Amino acid sequence: MSARSLPVAEEWFRAVRVDDAITVIDEPHVHPFLRANIWHIRGSTGDVVIDCGLGVVPLRPAFPELLGGDPTLLLTHAHLDHMGSAHEFDSRWAHPLEPVAAPLPGTLDARALAATLGMGPVTDPSMPELFIDAVPFESYRPGDYRLRPAAATRALSDGMRIDLGDRALSVLHLPGHTPGSVAFYDEQNAALFSGDVIYDDELLDELEGSSVPDYLSSLARLRELPIDTVHPGHGPSFDGGRLHELIDAYTRGK
Numbered sequence: 462m463s464a465r466s467l468p469v470a471e472e473w474f475r476a477v478r479v480d481d482a483i484t485v486i487d488e489p490h491v492h493p494f495l496r497a498n499i500w501h502i503r504g505s506t507g508d509v510v511i512d513c514g515l516g517v518v519p520l521r522p523a524f525p526e527l528l529g530g531d532p533t534l535l536l537t538h539a540h541l542d543h544m545g546s547a548h549e550f551d552s553r554w555a556h557p558l559e560p561v562a563a564p565l566p567g568t569l570d571a572r573a574l575a576a577t578l579g580m581g582p583v584t585d586p587s588m589p590e591l592f593i594d595a596v597p598f599e600s601y602r603p604g605d606y607r608l609r610p611a612a613a614t615r616a617l618s619d620g621m622r623i624d625l626g627d628r629a630l631s632v633l634h635l636p637g638h639t640p641g642s643v644a645f646y647d648e649q650n651a652a653l654f655s656g657d658v659i660y661d662d663e664l665l666d667e668l669e670g671s672s673v674p675d676y677l678s679s680l681a682r683l684r685e686l687p688i689d690t691v692h693p694g695h696g697p698s699f700d701g702g703r704l705h706e707l708i709d710a711y712t713r714g715k
């Protein structure tokens with residue numbers, strides 16, 4: 462489908478309130494393969510945003526109430542669908558093994574992206590030519606999309622505690638999908654913000670920088686933690702039972 466024939470989206474982002482503290486934002490006109498969750502967590506002493514979407518249009522101006530303050534951006538990893546709007550945030554925290562300052566080039570063209578990420582030729586018939594099915598405004602040209610680098614302002618490390626006042630997040634370094642992939646664990650609420658470490662779909666472990674042995678040990682580690690709710694990087698949240706099913710299915714397949 463050529464960009465010329467794409468409709469103009471009424472709204473680019475969609476936000477859903479999960480509970481008193483948590484809101485999830487995504488981009489409904491982005492193909493599910495690249496449609497990532499943006500998690501906003503309100504804390505009594507500060508807010509954080511976990512990942513920030515594809516960066517097709519500016520994120521923060523779309524949510525002046527939620528993102529107008531000075532939230533800290535926590536990046537799970539440096540893939541385009543998770544760090545596209547990172548440059549809009551003053552505080553950007555990421556693991557040093559993630560190339561947020563010089564990420565792999567971004568594109569909305571499925572074949573070009575597959576080549577960039579080292580996925581080999583696209584054979585999946587459900588994969589579109591273009592990762593968006595609408596444009597954010599009339600004159601938008603998908604070919605002009607670029608992923609902007611955004612150097613980290615602070616390094617995340619395993620075990621680091623991020624205090625939000627009435628809740629805290631612990632950083633878990635869980636390599637496999639990428640070398641510096643992290644998840645954020647809210648022990649008090651038995652909740653995990655997992656990025657692309659785990660979600661309810663096929664896990665991608667053959668990308669540039671992926672490692673199956675690392676993935677297996679990361680998931681084994683995750684399986685030992687008390688977790689009631691997973692808020693993933695893609696798709697809907699799920700419970701601890703489903704988490705174990707997904708880990709076991711992946712592990713059996715290797």
Ligand SMILES: [Zn+2]
Pocket residue numbers: 538540638657
């Ligand atoms: Zn990813």
